[in-house]
Structure formats: C-alpha cells, structure tokens
Amino acid sequence: MVTFRAATAADFDDVNRLIQRSFLNDDGGREWDEERALFEPERAVLAVDGDRVVGHVGTYTRELSVPGGVLPAGFVTAVAVAGTHRRRGLASTMLTRQLTDIRERGEALAVLWASEGGIYGRYGYGMASRRLSFEIDRREARLDGAKFDKARLDGLSLLAGPAADFRSEIGIVYEQQRPLRPGFASRDARWWDYRLADQAWHRGGAGPIQAVLCRDGDTVLGYALYRFRSQWNDSGPNGQVSVMETVAVTPAAYTALWEFLLNVDLTRTVGLWLGAVDEPLQYLTNDPRRLGMRLGDGLWVRLVDIPAALSARRYPVDVDVVLEITDDLLPDSGGVFRLRGNPDTATCEPTTDTPHLRLDTATLSALYLGGNTLGALSAAGRVEELHPGALTTTDPALSWPRAPHGLEIF
Numbered sequence: 102m103v104t105f106r107a108a109t110a111a112d113f114d115d116v117n118r119l120i121q122r123s124f125l126n127d128d129g130g131r132e133w134d135e136e137r138a139l140f141e142p143e144r145a146v147l148a149v150d151g152d153r154v155v156g157h158v159g160t161y162t163r164e165l166s167v168p169g170g171v172l173p174a175g176f177v178t179a180v181a182v183a184g185t186h187r188r189r190g191l192a193s194t195m196l197t198r199q200l201t202d203i204r205e206r207g208e209a210l211a212v213l214w215a216s217e218g219g220i221y222g223r224y225g226y227g228m229a230s231r232r233l234s235f236e237i238d239r240r241e242a243r244l245d246g247a248k249f250d251k252a253r254l255d256g257l258s259l260l261a262g263p264a265a266d267f268r269s270e271i272g273i274v275y276e277q278q279r280p281l282r283p284g285f286a287s288r289d290a291r292w293w294d295y296r297l298a299d300q301a302w303h304r305g306g307a308g309p310i311q312a313v314l315c316r317d318g319d320t321v322l323g324y325a326l327y328r329f330r331s332q333w334n335d336s337g338p339n340g341q342v343s344v345m346e347t348v349a350v351t352p353a354a355y356t357a358l359w360e361f362l363l364n365v366d367l368t369r370t371v372g373l374w375l376g377a378v379d380e381p382l383q384y385l386t387n388d389p390r391r392l393g394m395r396l397g398d399g400l401w402v403r404l405v406d407i408p409a410a411l412s413a414r415r416y417p418v419d420v421d422v423v424l425e426i427t428d429d430l431l432p433d434s435g436g437v438f439r440l441r442g443n444p445d446t447a448t449c450e451p452t453t454d455t456p457h458l459r460l461d462t463a464t465l466s467a468l469y470l471g472g473n474t475l476g477a478l479s480a481a482g483r484v485e486e487l488h489p490g491a492l493t494t495t496d497p498a499l500s501w502p503r504a505p506h507g508l509e510i511f
C-alpha cells in the first residue's frame with residue numbers, strides 16, 4: 102500500500118535515485134553535493150510503498166520577484182513518480198498536499214518549470230512567463246551601430262575568465278537587478294554554488310562556465326555567463342557559444358556584453374535558451390530574423406493566497422476592480438475580491454460587492470507576473486466580463502514594463 106509522508110535528510114539518496122531515473126538521467130559516478138545542500142526534506146512530500154520511495158515532490162524556499170515587489174514563494178521541483186506506480190493519482194495527491202502546505206506556511210504562490218506543458222494546468226497553475234530562445238548565426242547577425250549610442254560604450258571595459266573567479270562581482274550585479282525583473286529568484290550561497298557548479302555532467306559537451314564582466318572603471322555594470330564548444334568541420338572552425346544568462350545594469354553594458362558574445366573568433370553560432378520575451382537583443386541587431394527566435398513556455402505560477410499575492414505586487418496605473426475567482430482544487434482559496442492598486446501601493450480583500458470579471462485561478466496566475474494580457478486571455482475565453490468596460494480598464498493595470506523572465510531552471 103502506498104502511504105505519504107514528509108522526508109528526512111536520510112531520504113536524499115533514495116529520492117535522488119528516483120528523480121534521476123524518472124528524468125531519464127544517467128546518475129552513475131556523480132557527486133550530488135550541490136543538490137544535497139539544496140534539499141529541504143521537511144518540505145518534500147514522499148510516496149512510499151513498503152520501504153521504497155516511489156514518489157516525490159520537492160519545494161525550495163526562495164523569493165520570487167513580481168511586478169514592483171519581491172515575495173516568498175514555494176519553488177516546486179523534482180516532481181517524480183516511479184514508472185511502476187504511474188497514473189494512479191500519486192502525483193495529484195502529492196501536488197495538492199504541497200499547495201496546501203505552501204499556503205499554510207504563509208507563501209502566497211507556487212512557481213515551477215514544467216517538464217511537459219500539459220501537466221500543471223489541472224492543478225491551477227498558469228503559464229505566467231514565456232522564454233524566447235535564440236539560435237544565432239553570427240556571420241549573418243550583428244549589432245547595428247545605428248541602433249545604439251556607440252559613444253556610451255567607449256568608457257566601458259570587459260574582463261573575461263572562469264566564472265568562479267568573478268563570483269562576488271556577479272552576485273552584486275544580480276542582487277541589484279533581482280527586484281527589478283519579475284521572475285528572478287533569490288540566490289543564496291548554496292544557489293550560487295549550484296548555478297556555478299561546473300561538473301562535466303552539466304556541460305552537455307561544452308567547456309567550463311566562463312564569465313565576462315562589463316565595467317566602468319571599478320564599477321561592474323553587467324555580466325554574462327556562457328560556455329564555449331570547440332568544433333571543426335570541412336569548411337573550418339564551427340564553434341559555438343552557449344549563453345546561460347546576461348544581466349546588465351545599463352543598456353550600454355548589455356550592448357557591450359552582446360558585442361563580445363557575438364564576436365568570439367572560431368565560433369559560428371551563439372545560443373541562448375532561456376532568453377526573455379523582451380530581450381533587448383532583438384532591437385539591437387541588423388536583422389532580427391537572423392536571431393533564430395523561438396517561443397516556449399517559461400515559469401508556471403499558482404496563486405494559493407489571492408489577497409496576499411495581489412496586494413504584494415504593484416500596478417502601473419490605478420485599478421479598482423472586483424474579481425470573482427473560481428478554484429476547483431482549493432475552493433477556499435477562491436472567492437470574490439476587491440483589488441485596489443497603483444504604482445505605489447495595493448490592497449486586495451474579500452468583498453460582497455458585485456464582481457466585474459470572472460476567471461479561474463489558473464488564469465489569474467497566468468496574469469500575475471504581467472507576462473500575459475487580460476485581453477488575450479479573454480480572447481481565449483478564459484475571462485468573463487460581467488461589468489461592461491471592466492476588461493479595457495483592468496487590462497493595462499495588470500501589465501508591467503518588463504516581461505517576466507525565468508532565468509534558470511530549478
């Protein structure tokens with residue numbers, strides 16, 4: 102019989118074996134120090150059959166940046182059920198328990214990356230951000246000097262080397278930008294260890310993680326993390342640059358970093374898998390079509406405490422709207438709420454007032470980071486306008502100047 106329980110630190114090896122097998126990974130011969138350090142056993146839900154761990158859902162305690170704020174969230178990870186026990190409802194039981202636990206801990210939302218896009222909608226998750234991938238033929242694409250102020254790049258200098266050498270500089274830039282970009286996540290020392298862990302297993306055939314810093318005098322204004330892959334074919338060099346993340350404080354620093362990344366000798370392609378939908382690169386090049394852009398789903402968000410979540414973010418224009426939210430999985434999380442907000446403050450409280458808009462939790466969650474519009478979700482039939490005009494007035498308030506950006510898979 103399958104039973105469910107929290108994990109202990111001693112479960113790590115069994116849990117890890119299940120995860121690696123479920124994700125079809127070869128777990129042979131690896132140390133798992135970084136993963137072990139991140140494991141939060143008291144937050145994990147296990148399914149156990151006899152003495153075998155046959156199911157796991159994990160939660161990391163981190164902060165998520167949202168429009169105009171930063172809030173604690175449950176970062177959902179490593180959802181896995183043994184092949185022998187699938188399609189019997191184990192994942193559903195564990196994921197529902199997990200959401201209740203996240204709410205009881207006072208976190209307003211859960212966030213995850215989905216291995217497959219069809220899994221999480223049924224649990225009230227909405228696709229809250231998208232990723233824009235780039236596969237750039239660097240002989241065809243270049244930065245177009247007419248599109249930026251070259252003079253601003255003159256005072257900047259670049260410094261490149263193994264990423265580990267620049268860990269503190271990178272961390273400072275990241276912390277500076279983190280609250281400003283919805284979708285960014287807090288990174289303590291353990292998360293930086295994980296991000297910069299450079300085992301061959303992480304490399305996918307490429308070399309060790311490199312960093313390039315952009316500086317103005319002693320001030321670091323941005324960095325990029327990337328890897329090289331050396332390759333040759335009959336026509337000569339065919340190397341690749343795989344960009345992991347580019348974070349910059351100023352537009353000039355961003356431009357200088359991409360100028361560097363697009364001009365590495367002996368390379369032919371530059372890839373960025375987890376780019377932002379509003380990645381400035383697409384507005385800086387001679388021909389955006391040459392960037393090989395492709396859209397995919399990014400962060401999936403699930404609100405579990407609607408008043409707490411909606412009052413924690415900010416709204417670019419005044420909003421005063423009554424929302425009726427249906428929640429089939431956690432009915433007591435739904436209800437009718439009055440949201441009042443502006444760029445500086447927001448409140449959201451249960452109300453008996455007549456609703457203006459009706460939507461379900463997954464739809465509200467998809468809107469939460471500002472990465473989708475009310476208009477688009479309404480066109481998909483996911484929002485019901487109960488008060489004429491409410492869609493038009495509420496839509497701009499739920500947007501945000503920067504698109505949410507999930508920078509890393511966790």
Ligand SMILES: CC(=O)SCCNC(=O)CCNC(=O)[C@H](O)C(C)(C)COP(=O)(O)OP(=O)(O)OC[C@H]1O[C@@H](n2cnc3c(N)ncnc32)[C@H](O)[C@@H]1OP(=O)(O)O
Binds near residue numbers: 177183192223
């Ligand atoms: C945040 C993350 O960790 S994402 C990673 C998710 N994990 C993986 O992809 C690893 C490989 N897969 C697995 O381990 C399992 O198949 C899981 C965890 C995805 C599902 O576990 P199960 O115990 O079989 O799920 P469960 O029986 O509760 O089914 C839940 C529902 O999801 C559906 N479902 C399960 N997997 C998928 C999928 N890949 N695509 C679409 N629907 C799916 C089931 O059909 C079921 O639907 P229903 O409620 O309409 O009947």
